[in-house]
Amino acid sequence: MEWVEIGGVVLQNTVGLCxxxxxxxxxxxxxxxxxxRYDQARGLFEWWAKGGNAHEDRWFFVGHLKGHxxxxxxxxxxxxxxxxxxxxxxxxxxxxxxxxPAPRRKVSTWSVVVPDDAEIGSDVMDxxxxxxxxxxxxxxxxSRLKRYHVLSLLLSWAAMNKEQFLSxxxxxxxxxxx
Numbered sequence: 280m281e282w283v284e285i286g287g288v289v290l291q292n293t294v295g296l297c298x299x300x301x302x303x304x305x306x307x308x309x310x311x312x313x314x315x316r317y318d319q320a321r322g323l324f325e326w327w328a329k330g331g332n333a334h335e336d337r338w339f340f341v342g343h344l345k346g347h348x349x350x351x352x353x354x355x356x357x358x359x360x361x362x363x364x365x366x367x368x369x370x371x372x373x374x375x376x377x378x379x380p381a382p383r384r385k386v387s388t389w390s391v392v393v394p395d396d397a398e399i400g401s402d403v404m405d406x407x408x409x410x411x412x413x414x415x416x417x418x419x420x421x422s423r424l425k426r427y428h429v430l431s432l433l434l435s436w437a438a439m440n441k442e443q444f445l446s447x448x449x450x451x452x453x454x455x456x457x
Contacts (some may be wrong), residue, residue, distance in 0.1 A: 294324070294344065297448070299455035303328070310354050313454060315344065327438065328454070345447065357416045386423075 294315065296304065303313035314327045324344040329336055360366065366373055381386045393400025405422075411429045412418050420428065437444050 285317055288319070288322075290317060293410070295410070297451045299451050303454040313341075314338075318343075342452075344452075360416065 283290055287322065300313065304311055304315065306312070311329075316325045316327055317323075318325050321343075326341040326344055327338045328341050330339050362437050364373055368420045391404070393404055395401070408426050409418075411433065412420065412425045415429060415432060417425050
């Protein structure tokens with residue numbers, strides 16, 4: 280289920296997690312070591328982890344999920360583009376008359392090797408790209424262009440926000456060591 284209703288509020292039921300945090304939530308040998316709760320009073324998602332010894336399992340609050348909140352049913356980029364009279368997909372002005380497409384750009388191929396065992400890395404990557412494509416307004420683009428546009432935006436964001444990116448990775452290492 281991608282959407283759930285909690286106390287009359289419809290919430291997105293999926294969230295992107297790094298590999299160690301995903302393992303902590305889904306469990307493995309010994310069960311899950313973390314979970315996500317929704318704090319209805321604050322409207323925030325919270326990260327909880329299991330602590331204590333083998334005989335005493337107790338849950339403790341780690342912190343609020345960063346950058347996660349209630350998801351709008353319509354990607355923000357598309358909504359703003361429509362309000363401004365632009366094409367919701369590409370952001371160009373909407374023409375009353377049919378417009379002639381530009382000549383096709385030259386393309387090349389760039390590939391990524393992914394696991395093909397129980398994880399099926401290509402499915403994982405396609406799912407992530409599709410989720411971000413919808414959020415960024417590229418949902419209807421052909422898959423090869425969608426991959427390029429999503430990955431180039433995400434990588435440029437990570438490059439511009441290196442400190443936050445590294446801080447989040449350090450935070451995730453907490454669960455990788457457990």
